[in-house]
Amino acid sequence: MITVSNVSKHFGDFxxxxxxxxxxxxxxxxxxxxxxGSGKSTLLRIIGGLEWADAGSVVIHGDDVTNVPPQKRGIGFVFQHYAAFKHMTVxxxxxxxxxxxxxxxxxxxxRVDELLNIVGLGGFAKRYPxxxxxxxxxRMALARALAVEPKVLLLDEPFGALDAKVRTELREWLRRLHDEVHVTTLLVTHDQEEALSIADNIAVMDNAHIEQVGGPRELYDRPANPFVMGFLGPVAKVDGTLVRPHDIALRTxxxxxxxxxxxxxxxxLGFEVxxxxxxxxxxxxxxxxxxxEAAQLELAGGDIVWLALTGDSDARLVSEDDRLDAVA
Amino acid sequence: MSTRIALRTAALGYLGVLVLVPLAMILYRTFEDGLVAFFQSVTTPAAISAISLSLTIVAIVVPLNVVFGLVTALALARGNFPGKGILQAVVDLPFAVSPVIVGVALILFWGNDGWLGGALPVIFSLPGMVLATVFVTLPFVVREVEPVLREIGTEQEEAASTLGASRWQTFWRITLPAIKVGVFYGVVLTVARSLGEFGALTVVAGGVAGESQTLTLLVHARYIDDHNTFGAYAASTVLMGLALVTLVLMALLERRREA
Incomplete structure (x- = not known):
């Protein structure tokens, strides 16, 4: 378990x-x-000991590591741009x-052979990054982080530099790996689909604060505020009520x-219209x-229709927040 | 197409007239009378003393400037401290100041009438020549290494620290291998410049043959004072040869480490 308590961090005026x-x-x-810019990477780096908190504490598996250097925290860290040691073989x-x-x-x-097999790089030991x-x-970076049997694994936008197809493959692979290895893992991402598809638990951050913590379904269905709602999925605004666009039914x-x-x-758009x-x-x-639904309605531009709000009423918010006008 | 050829011809011609032809003339004059004459000229006691003095200076200056250069480059690329801007400017100072001025300044500081009142035997001896050479070659390692440090960034070092490596281990195992090309060029430039330093040395080295005369000073003395033009050409050739050997040695070393 990682427990972060009352952590603050400033960079100059920011x-x-x-x-x-x-x-x-x-x-x-x-x-x-x-x-x-929401502070998620900074929080991860503070947990990893790569940045120091101005205030607050970090506890990993019962040990207060707030003032412990990264070498002694028992962590594995994976960086967005791999941080491969270029002059060394895999x-x-x-x-x-x-x-x-x-x-x-x-x-x-x-141990290296075992890990390379786990991450599917069995034949690549002698190659250079x-x-x-x-x-x-x-995957090599992940094997490197896992080699020292860390208590927690910290991943900073690990798929952010990869193209869309590889990103999807790799995140499914990471989920399967996690189901095998079970190491406590914290993953930073700005991609809500990535978070929803692989995480058990999501903490949504904005503007130096954590806005809401919960399971993927809970966050999507019962967002605490317009920001969380808008960040996790598309939002439509009907007369000041925020609603998921798939919760709008059209009647003739x-x-x-x-x-x-x-x-x-x-x-x-394929299955979706x-x-x-x-x-x-x-x-x-x-x-x-x-x-x-669209086929039954036989809609065309210029038609007059009537909107009804359906679906889970918990997923609606009354918004005084004009920022979401742009989303809608 | 024709403009490109014209430009190339102009560039080559320019280089040829300025650099290649004069250097080739020296080589021609050196070996004009055969290898024996050349060999005799560069094995006189004064010549041997000058060669060994020049190499001694290089052997002291290079490690000093590599250590200083690495520390300074790390501070400039990674550190955040008051006075960083001043350090940036000071590092470039030897590029801006004429070596003769360096020599005069050293005498003002270390000389018999200087601030330290000649407390230490620096001027007209090896320490003075080393100081002068260190000064004029100060920027090379720093300026070659600093941009490489910026380019490689800190992620690899951070990764090493999360894997348990101490700062020292990270420096030796991660940072140094990553910047070695920069260090390599810094060393080559430092060696070449140390061998070739003349202005500051004419002031602080006594120029006594067999004692405080480097190769450059020997060339000058033979040419101007002794009117021994052939001796000057021969010593020049040795000087060029040493620089060339440095370049080749470092390149070989580099290749062997990579293999």
């Missing part, structure tokens, strides 16, 4: 973290999700931590509580329909 507290449960895969990269700990060479070799693809380099006849709107454009509408007060809004 407040990166303002009295932040967080608990990362044992054996979980927790995501720190937020836009760039074998030497992965074995680095063990060599520093003066582990006998035969034991290092055995420059001979690997981005995805392979990051008026009914109690429905709201009149004109169809501006219908976009077919996006309908851009204009409310009678001139405000734009969009609805997400399945292709079957």
């Amino acid at each position: 407040t990166a973290l303002d009295d932040v507290s967080l608990e990362v449960p044992d054996g979980s895969l927790t995501a720190l999700l937020g836009p760039s 074998r030497d990269n992965v074995g680095f931590g063990l060599k520093i700990r003066k582990t006998p060479k035969d034991k290092i070799d055995a 420059s001979q690997l693809s981005g995805g392979q380099r990051q 006849q008026p009914d109690a509580g429905t709201r009149e709107a004109q169809v501006m454009r219908v976009s077919h 996006r309908v851009d509408l204009e409310l009678s007060d001139g405000k734009p809004v969009f609805a997400q329909l399945t292709r079957y």
